[in-house]
Amino acid sequence: MxxxxxxxxxxxxxxxxxxxxxxxxxxxxxxxxxxxxxxxxxxxxxxxxxxxxxxxxxxxxxxxxxxxxxxxxxxxxxxxxxxxxxxxxxxxxxxxxxxxxxxxxxxxxxxxxxxxxxxxxxxxxxxxxxxxxxxxxxxxxxxxxxxxxxxxxxxxxxxxxxxxxxxxxxxxxxxxxxxxxxxxxxxxxxxxxxxxxxxxxxxxxxxxxxxxxxxxxxxxxxxxxxxxxxxxxxxxxRMNPNNHFKYWRANVSILYNETRQELQKSLTEYIQFNDNNEVSPSILWESAKSYLRGNIIAVSSRLKKERLAEQTELENNIKKLEKVYQVTKDTGTLNSLKEQRQKLDDLLTYKVEGQLRYANQKYYQYGNRASRLLAFQLRKEQSSRVVHKIKCPNSRKIVCQPKEVAKAFSLYYQELYKEENVPNKIEKIEQFLNPINLCKLSQEEAELITNPINIEEIKNSIGKLKNKSPGVDGLPGEYYKFFEKELTPLLCKVYNYALFKGDPPQSWSEAIISVIHKESKDLTLCMSYRPISLLCVDLKILTAIIANRIQKHEKKKLVKPDQTGFISHRQGSDNVRRALNLQIMAQERDTSSMFLSLDAEKAFDRVDWDFLQQTLRHMGFNETFISWVQTLYKNPKSRVRINGNCSDFFSLGRGTRQGEVLSPSLFALSIKLLAELIRSNPLIQGIRDETNTQHKLSLFADDILLFLENLVTSVPALLSNLEDYGTVSGYKIKTNKSEALMIVGNWPT
Missing domain, CATH: 3.60.10.10 (Endonuclease/exonuclease/phosphatase)
Incomplete structure (x- = not known):
């Protein structure tokens, strides 16, 4: 029109x-x-x-x-x-x-x-x-x-x-x-x-x-x-109809009434009838989720019709009682009117109860009714996530239409997640890794990590689930908590089959990317947004189990104390205190020194998978674990959802997905190689403390802070290390965003 x-x-x-x-x-x-x-x-x-x-x-x-x-x-x-x-x-x-x-x-x-x-x-x-x-x-x-x-x-x-x-x-x-x-x-x-x-x-x-x-x-x-x-x-x-992407999400409010038992019974019967070893556990699991989804939709639809009929009846009763009371002024009629109004108010409140569970909100000054509170909160949250215009990475033109905005992000992420073509890559990775002396897992420790997944681990992981957005299957963590007894045995079978046979459920490979704006960044650039992958909760449960096994060794053996971020029981404040102490020591020593903060370009999204796998091998992880990682990253594909519109799926060739807890641990192990390279380079001089011990760097996730002396030799050697590491790992420094602070002396020329 x-x-x-x-x-x-x-x-x-x-x-x-x-x-x-x-x-x-x-x-x-x-x-x-x-x-x-x-x-x-x-x-x-x-x-x-x-x-x-x-x-x-x-x-x-x-x-x-x-x-x-x-x-x-x-x-x-x-x-x-x-x-x-x-x-x-x-x-x-x-x-x-x-x-x-x-x-x-x-x-x-x-x-x-x-x-x-x-x-x-x-x-x-x-x-x-x-x-x-x-x-x-x-x-x-x-x-x-x-x-x-x-x-x-x-x-x-x-x-x-x-x-x-x-x-x-x-x-x-x-x-x-x-x-x-x-x-x-x-x-x-x-x-x-x-x-x-x-x-x-x-x-x-x-x-x-x-x-x-x-x-x-x-x-x-x-x-x-x-x-x-x-x-x-x-x-x-322009008022052309906009076809929004239909993102189904299970209604958790039905778990808090009698329909929960109805769903439990039907799910148990379905699993008992179909778990007959005639199909693979992965296919059985996908069909079980589809069956549960169908039941949830049917129950939700029935309850909606029942509540709507009840609401209509209450509204009609209130109208009739109001007319009667206007004429009679009867106390009994007034009491009946109050009772009907209370029932209607309870019903309307119940309708928004489920949605209120998802928002950590405070009462808004305009009123305290639940419906009003929810409406304000949701409108505010939706507005904060809107990207109403973006620069297309191909044409460099500003686009405003929701479908065009989603496509622009899709083009950007397709390029970002595309595997770089490096000739003789594996050979170069080996040449890079061999001289570096790494702490390694023992054979026994590596085998403990790859033990079969057990039911107790699954229960512990489910118990720690947070009520966050689900993946493509639409099933949030509450369903796994409520149906833990029914789902855990089948989940255990699915996990072990997928990991040891290399045949994961199809939904594990699919993700919906939601973007979050980075504060103070240009709103019209795709790179100013952080991608978060919405993954299926069943995959999150498994990755949490594997991450927990790795983290038991990360702190003790694999990762040194100056590396924090995604390492259990380590705080970023420890490195802050360390940096302040080194600043004081450098000033007391009165030697030329500098702090250098490195800003990496999309560090999590540029991790090369071949480099990651070779790194894990050099750290002592066995081939079984390597195959687990390959299974979890088997044929991954994503689509960008923004402003209610979704792009087409595109394949991923590198990167760690920022949506589950294993990926940060894997990233911490991959960035450790750069830290070891810098620590072991004699040409890079760190700031010395009172015991004459050198301190060269501290890490918090992808943020690296370097403490340098003898800048004439240290800086060129550092740049050479960064180039070597970036060639094999995909790591790339943004020189225009990295910052340096001279502690003592003049800027090197």
Whole structure:
């Protein structure tokens, strides 16, 4: 469908037929699709006069006690709007209309805020939006205050904000809204109203919409002030339906009632009937998850219908009892009415109970009802995860459409996770590793790590699960906790079959990548986001077991004390204290010295798998363990999910997935090689302590801090080591992001 042209316009009264005609003509000339008018000053009857010429539908809110206030939403005849609900203010301050345009659900809110410094108005508006809105939200109107007085007023006002402005800013933040005009004009100053009394310009008329829907906005402009004393604000929107990726996630609320026993019984019967050694444990496990998913969907659907019927019945009962009580004033009727209202309130609260478990939230100042609390929290969280524009890595153009944004990230990660073509790679890795003296596992220790997985380990791992987002199967950790008895024996069989036969369930190879913005990084660059792989919980349980086995040896034998991060019982603060002590010692010795902080480019995502496997061999891990790692990284593929859209799957050729606990341990072992290379290089001189012991570096995950003396020889030797390590491992330093601090002496030339 064609773009919608939306207009917000404070018309300052439409009682005059001539002015009314002028305004309608002005809107017609703009080819207005939807007009939000404020201060119409018309009665309900007089508002009908607006429904002429191009106006097909209108929705109004009037002030009952005189010719003032009043808001109206007008729809052009060419704009097919399917109306569903209306919420109007009795004081003529706002009108909310819910419906659909071109198949897309939309909520339109037209408001005229009080002139007085009344923060309660926006608190009420926030509650209205949180509780009633559906689909895309568009808020337009005269807000009678600015968001930022320093840029939205002339002369600029740098004093404290009004209470009303603070309330508006809080509402915008909590609901995840953005000022559309400011998004298009971040540095520009333009205004919609001139006050002759105060001799000041201000931008108090605006459009607000959720950040996640900002891609729909094509243009937003402030037009000339002509008929009214306010300027008209024009917004052009695209309303093409957006097919969001359907990400199924099991409803955990059904685990807290009688349906839990129903699911347990059916799952037990399914496993008993099908666990007959006719199919592989991996196939049986995948089919069992599909069977459980089908049962969950069926039970959830049935319960939803039952609760909806119960809700409808309670609402009808309340209406009947209210009418009876209005006539009889009977105490018994009043008690029955209170009882029915309480039942309805309990039912509505139960509907959001499950979702509330996922959010660590505090009560919002606008109210304490569970539904309102949840709505605020979810809107805020969704807004923080939205990427409304990104630079495509291929075309270098900024893209805004959700599908194009997801594709841009997909292209970036395809290149990032692509295996580098290094000639004679294995030979070069061996040449790199052989001179390095590594602490190794004994044969007995290596065999202990590769013992068969047992039921007790699975139970312990399930008990430590956190309620985080599940993978492609949609089954969160709660299901494994509730059905531990039924699932553990089969899981044990699946784990050992997959590890020792090299035949994992297909869902283990699939991941959904969710991105998290790195603070202070450019929002339009893919590299400014950290990828988190959403993996299936059954895989997380297994990797936690294997990681726990490795970590028993990491601290004692494999990893030295100056390496922290993902090493149990080691704190990053230990290295901070060490660095401060070395700074003092270097200053006391008065020798040329420097601290050098290395910033690696996507360190976790660039780990070469061949290098990792050869490293594990040189550390004493046996071939059985190597095959386990190969099984866990067998034919991996991922897709990027962002803004509700998902890219196509793409294959991975390197990297450790940041979504389970084994990968950080494997990364710690791979980065240890660089640390050993630096420690053993006599040309790299570290800062010495009072015992004349050299301290060359400290590590926290992928962050490396070097302590250097004799910089003329140390720095070139260090750069040579970094190049050698990067060639075989994929490790790459960002020289423009790495930082150096001279402790004593001048910068080397």
């Amino acid at each position: 064609k773009d919608l042209i939306c207009v917000s316009y404070n018309v300052k009264g439409l009682n005059s037929p001539i002015k009314r005609k002028k305004v309608l003509n002005q809107l017609k000339n703009f080819k207005c699709s939807i007009a939000m008018l404020q201060e119409t000053h018309l009665s309900e009857k007089e508002h009908r006069k607006l429904r002429r010429e191009w106006v097909e539908q209108q929705y109004i809110s009037t002030y009952q006690d005189g010719r003032k206030r009043g808001v109206a939403i007008l729809f052009n005849r060419s704009t097919y709007f399917h109306h569903e609900k209306t919420f109007a203010d009795r004081e003529g301050r706002y009108e909310m209309v819910i419906g659909s345009v071109g198949g897309s659900k939309i909520t339109l809110l037209n408001l005229y805020a009080p002139n007085e410094d009344c923060p309660q108005f926006f608190k009420n508006i926030a509650s209205l939006i949180a509780e009633k809105s559906e689909g895309m939200i568009l808020v337009g109107g005269d807000f009678n205050c600015t968001l930022k007085a320093a840029v939205d007023r002339l002369p600029a006002h740098n004093g404290p904000k009004s209470k009303k402005s603070c309330s508006l800013n809080t509402m915008i933040k909590e609901l995840g809204l953005v000022d559309v005009w400011r998004q298009f004009h971040p540095q520009e100053k333009d205004f919609t109203f001139y006050s002759h009394i105060h001799r000041s310009h201000s931008r108090i008329d605006m459009f607000l919409m959720p950040r996640r829907d900002l891609y729909r906005a094509r243009q937003c402009s402030i037009e000339a002030t002509i008929i009214s004393d306010h300027a008209l604000v024009c917004l052009k929107l």
